[in-house]
Amino acid sequence: MLHSNLSVNNKGNLCICGADCVELAKEFGTPLYVLDENYIRDRCHEYTESFKRYLPTGSMPLYASKALCIKAIYPILLEEDFGADVVSSGELYTALAAGFPAERVFFHGDNKLPEELDYAISKGVGCIVADNIDELKIIDMLASRHNVRQRVLLRLTPGIDPHTFDAVNTGTLNCQFGVAIESGQAEVFVAEALKCKNIDVLGFHCHIGSQIFSPEPFTMALDIMLDFMVRIRESMGYTASILNLGGGYGIRYTEADPIMDIYGCIEKTGEHLKMLCDRFDYPLPAIFKEPGRSIVADAGLTLYTAGYIKKVSDNTNFIIVDGGMADNPRYVLYASPYTIINVSRCEEKADQVYTIAGRSCETGDLIQENVPLPETRSGDLLAVLSTGAYNYSMSSNYNRFPKPPMIMLKDGRARVVVKKETFEDLIRNDL
């Protein structure tokens, strides 16, 4: 199976974390987001263990909340010794409401609003990743108002194209995040930051993209960042104590994707860092990373019930499910690949080809095209795998579909972590 937490039981049904998906659908209905807590903890553990082994002391993995921001994730992160990234005061609010300590939170964003910065600083957020000079000035002013020295990282763009989708590529020059090294603007950014009286510059941040499977883009980022840091030390006498290399570790959406070797990648990063720091006689900075997708994506799947099955031409046979782009917009946005399984026919031959469509009023509302499946009947359950990241967090109420509930499995036992939305929820803010 695509992920190690998936199996088929003696009834021929798909199981996740040992729980039969047919039983889960019976108990909780469909569509249903399913998450496997054991699997999430295993992924967290890979990061914390490899960090301990291969990276300088003080290094820490931060979970990128945008992948899946729900209260239930934060106690797990805390127990697993993770910090967290947030990109809005809403994500910060969620983390704090779940009891996550503010000092372990890093606040990102290319246009954090002044009231969001004020909220974050008043709550004692650990670090703000400053995006640009104008923002630095606002942070400086707010820190002074709150009588604190605010710790910041400076977000830089190292100019690397990690060969991923353009839409999720954030490390190159012409992007709206951070300040570019190659244009020379980054040096001005640092000089201005060091002048701010109420700001403590801990170091630098970069994020080069998503779905990266090899260590090379990260070691390339290290080359560029270290070169920059050495130049800054020469010209300004400033030494960074933290280097944050962002997220972007790949996960398996289909069998065509490799299995990401986290240990190997962190080991290479650590070795490369030590080599560079030795060469330039630079004190080893603590390394931070921000995995999002690779913590939660494979841990999740979505269960749907097949509605009408519609053969519209020789080439196109639709299965229309009881969800769609409102709960998973990723095919619509990026033509993202997914693996789809007929939950109760795992042992039948996948000799048919279907297009899985949703129930929104959009011809583009597809979950996936050309999916090999066994002959599927109305009422069958389908599982879309690897939906733990960027599904619920990107979901909407388009067509006023209430959002599906989410359950978390631990040792095969389920608990509801997000309730199903009700009609009342849908009109809550309507006057």
Ligand SMILES: *Cc1c(COP(=O)(O)O)cnc(C)c1O
């Ligand atoms: C999106 C993002 C991440 C997480 O990326 P994943 O591909 O989910 O690991 C981390 N850091 C920043 C700044 C991001 O924008």
